[in-house]
Amino acid sequence: MAEEHTKISIASRIEEIDAAVTQAVDFAKQKGFSDDAIFGIDMAVREAVANAVKHGNCLDDRKSVDITLSDDSKSLKITIRDYGNGFSVEDVPDPRNPENLLKTDGRGILFMQNFVDVVEWHNHPDGGMYVKMVKNR
């Protein structure tokens, strides 16, 4: 099966997140992923895009969040890029630790790690960060 791609770009506004996730999910549905896989893709993309909008681009709507999806016979590969200052995932506290259980945020990364098969954070050579995720078929 030939690899197929799509690109989505949104301004960094909370109200744009849903549309981006819907487009990503529609792409995965067209490629025949199972309902369970679609749920995982939805969760992981939503969390990654929300992080990029809120924490990466700090809700600056002059900065975009760029999403690419590519599908082949084995998996869906997703990248989500922001134009912020970056962060180190190791510095994010584990929300499952007893002292963090009642915090209202900090669970997005945990969800991403749970719902896709691979998730990696990288600094982009031209600035900002990108998250690379893979969901296997």
Place this chain on the structure above:
Amino acid sequence: MAELNISERQAGDVTILDMSGKVTIGEGSVALRNTIRRLLGEGKKSILLNLADVGYIDSSGIGELVSSFTAVNKEGGKLKLLSLTQKIQDLLAITKLLTVFDTFDDEGEAVASYE
């Protein structure tokens, strides 16, 4: 259509919020926050969230559940959860929040637990 609809009813002293839709970043989370604040303002501190028709919740929505739980506790009340779907139960398990929230499958049992 709003992404989260909340309707309110009383069972004795317990206020039950029947929620339907999605509790996600943006509108859904804000709707829940505003409802909890209003109830606390009215002195209603025994609150049961019926999540039977909530099909989807993201980390922001989970954060809003935690925030609501903390706000109600601070006022000396109790917030509990009713009829979690399997997916929401899984999310609460992943985040270890099943150890924090009291959850029920049966409404009568949930209401009685406030006594």
